[in-house]
Amino acid sequence: MQPVRRTSLLSSVRMALRMLRRDWRAGELRVLAIAIVVAVTCVTAVVFFTDRIGQALKYQAGELIASDLRIIADHPLAPEIRDKAKALNLATADSWNFRSMVLADGGSRLAEIKAVSDLYPLRGELRISQQLFGAGEPVDGIPTAGTVWVEPMLLRQLNVVVGDQINVGAKRFTVAGVIKYEPDRSGDMFSIAPRVMLNLVDLPATELIQEGSRVRYSLLVAGEKSAVDQYRQHIKKQLGRGERLEGVEDARQEVRFALQRAQQFLGLAAIVSVMLSFVAVAMSARRFAERHLNTCAIMRCVGAKQSQITQLFFIQLLMLSVLASLLGCAFGYVAQSGLVNLLGELLVVKLPDSSLWPVFTGLVVGLVGLTGFALPPVMRLKEVPTLRVLRRDLGRIRPLSLSSYAFGLLAIAGLLFWQAGELKLGAIMLGGMAIAALVLTGVSYGLISLLKWLPAREGIAWRFGINNITRRTHGSVIQVLAFGVGITVMLLLVVVRTDILRAWQHNLPADAANRFVINIQPDQTQQVLDFFAKKNLSNVSLYPMIRGRLVAINGKSIEPDSLEDERAQRLVRREFNLSWAADLQQGNKITQGQWWSKQRQGATQGKNQFSMEEGIAQTLGVKLGDTLTYSISGSQISAAVTSIRSVQWDTFQPNFFVVAPPGVLDTFPTSYITSFYLPPSKVSVLDELVKIFPNVTVIDISAIMNQVRRIMERVALAVEYVHVFTLLAGLMVLYAAIQATQDERLRENAILRAIGAKRRRLLQGLVTEFTVLGALAGILGAIIAVVLGYVVSVYVLDLQYLHNSWIWVIGPLGGAVGVGLSGTLGTRKVLSRPPLSVIREI
């Protein structure tokens, strides 16, 4: 025997390339390739997007808080804090933030006022333009006294240009520039109102800072790292109530947390698409393998070795998946710009270009699809007995067990954990998906076996069609699942989303309050009420508001960090708005205990007591009879909870977590708040109000609600956008499922036609089959869509779920028509091939 000849790798590659070209031309690899493209596109789009956001946060880390360290307080900081910084030779700057009304001839608007002192910003730079749309120039310094810099949105809203005058509180300012970039602005992810920046020296003249005003006082500190660290150590111990320290990392964490949630949603949607795509990959690879049984047998017959065949197919599929993945990466890059368009304008940060990391992720996903799902059936090809060339019935590919796909399934689980970012969430998602997959498969099996119980109908077409479904149970289940997921996505996009929006609007009565007026000083209350009466705005009542921090429950002081509930932590860190009232407010209902006016004379009356809202009582674990201690302006006040109330929050009336009877809180600094419905025809009333009482702030809730709704819609759109890929992937599975049965159908139909079945009959059978499959899938889709809609509205959006019965019609009917049409069109080829040519190939 001659020495074993080894074919070089290069020649294998060359031959694999030729085979790839031939198989591609013959259409054998299209579904497989497109499925990989879809999976990779979807993942890279999301990863590109998150990568850019991540980079934005990283690059601007220092700028994010415009300093190295920031001390934030709800009251002016003690001079020692500043002095210590100066002693350590650190630079400092002040930044005071609050919301207030801004007036111009064009009307009044809510703005986020920021009064800054000389050295601001200590890190990063401001970019200011002289025109609305001009590119910003870096500036050195802050607005000079008597001038302000404002964000473009405000100029449009007030219809003013640079050089015009606007009123902030009691002072008139000249608009001297348009803010194009403000370093620490990105800390607040979503902007509610446009920025107005002014010089701190002008602030007293605005008369906006009064007792009880909500102001965020920040002291910015920057300098040598060691000095900053030393300062941090020192200040940490000195922090009083309402004061906190924020480093670059802390600020980033907050932003990250908000973004992480969005990314998790997007990532989850992407993974669902990836999984569906991989199902399509596995199905089409199996078909590819089956169609290559002869090729392999013949190649073996003419002398190819097993290893040679394995190598050839491996190289062929590797090349295919690398090409498909690269294409997917390119599509992903294009697709992420869609995401940036949808979400980008909500982000104040300008996103930098992406790194190459997403391309790597895309290639990994493509290779997982190849090795995990395409290779298992194809690698079985080497086992084809050569004798198959003589006996066609030999060597069908054995069905692959789940364990053949172990690598792929593990890799998907890994992807899921990676995307979830934490073990627990990953485990929940994995478990949820496994359960969902099992339940849905079970439901599909159930629906299909129901068909067997259908009363036998006359007509061969019907019988033939139904038989086709019940006979191929496995294939039919996969088809129903694939169609079902596709239909779910469409139902979610079309029906459920509008229903949820409807539910949201439904919750708001037409005359719900649309304006809040806050910061009314006690000595202004009568004047303000008179003003409203004069303007024919009746039913306006003012509520006292006192700000206090909950420091102890039943005498035990509260450490925010020791609380498990995140919301409870936040509530305890923040100042509460307390109020006092003699009568129970409209929309409030006592659920436990008794309101003071109903109490027996002398029992608890006249004593300190509180009424607490039931939701917050539950969050904080407060029960009837517990004693709460509040710290208000440096002094403490304790009282027992004598009643627990339920509050109807969506009336947009001012409501308070904790209310005391008159006489308990009266001595503390108080401001007043009111809300009312302002008909659009009376908008000018507010400009007048702000002119007379410059210190009050009017908040346009409808504008804020619109903003919130816009954000909600945008985020929903972004998730839907990614869901389009899910839909595409679902279609791929569908197509692969149709294709998988194509060869079998071809043979069967050829034989049926050969023995005399009419083409028309067979076509009717096909129509029946796909219409019924589509209807079943529609039922499945409707079930999933209703469950998801319920979960999203009740648990995520906190809305009552409005069930739309039409979904049970649209789902099955749409499925029947859509799938019936596309399935029939997709398999029509089966009928148009002359039976002889098919039989000759058997």
Next chain:
Amino acid sequence: MSENVENAIVNVQGLYKEVASLNPQNVSPLVILHELDFTIQSGETIAIVGPSGSGKSTLLGLIAGLDTPSRGKVILDGENLTAFNEDERAQVRAEKLGFVFQSFQLLTSFTALENVMLPLEIVDRKNARELALSVLGRVGLSERLSHYPNQLSGGEQQRVAIARAFAPEPKLLLADEPTGNLDTATGQRIIDLLFDLNQEKGTTLVLVTHDHGLAERCDRVLQLEAGRLVHADAREHQTESQIKKQKERHAAGTAN
């Protein structure tokens, strides 16, 4: 027969093949081939005949190393196939064997030219394309190079299969009912082509056939019945001219 064995391209010794019975009641295995012994000389043309189920195709498969016997040996051009593993047998096939099938066995996604190039590509022949082109020209399909099998008639498909079998210039060509799927006239032309190429290239030809006319044209006929060779050396079937032809060939072989 010692010179015959030396000169033999195929030497079959005690070839025995059984398969497990599919009938669960019957545990004794099903015997397909009973202890066959024969040799085929280089350059001979042999017909294997016999009724359906007599084991013809199994025998052909064993000679080609497509399957392994239960006992016995197949020595192909001096190499004991039965001692080889599947890949080594594949290599022997690649170097020495050509195959023509009743059902043509062309790859449907490959053009005529690509089908013929396949065995050459597998052994990494440099001039695969040129060789394939010339063989396809020889079988008269120069005009059909880029056609796919389903665009070709049955006769044309079998000519592509023959071109594919002859392209690597094998020493032994095995044909399994090469005319079984063709009409008489086309079948005749295919047979002529096979014999012509056999002569031109000096290939040994072994064919399984039901066609008596075809069997007649062979040097020798091996008749199988129920897995036994009824006429191991059926020279009485041969015509005078065939014997003469064979002797001439032998003489030429020894002279070489």
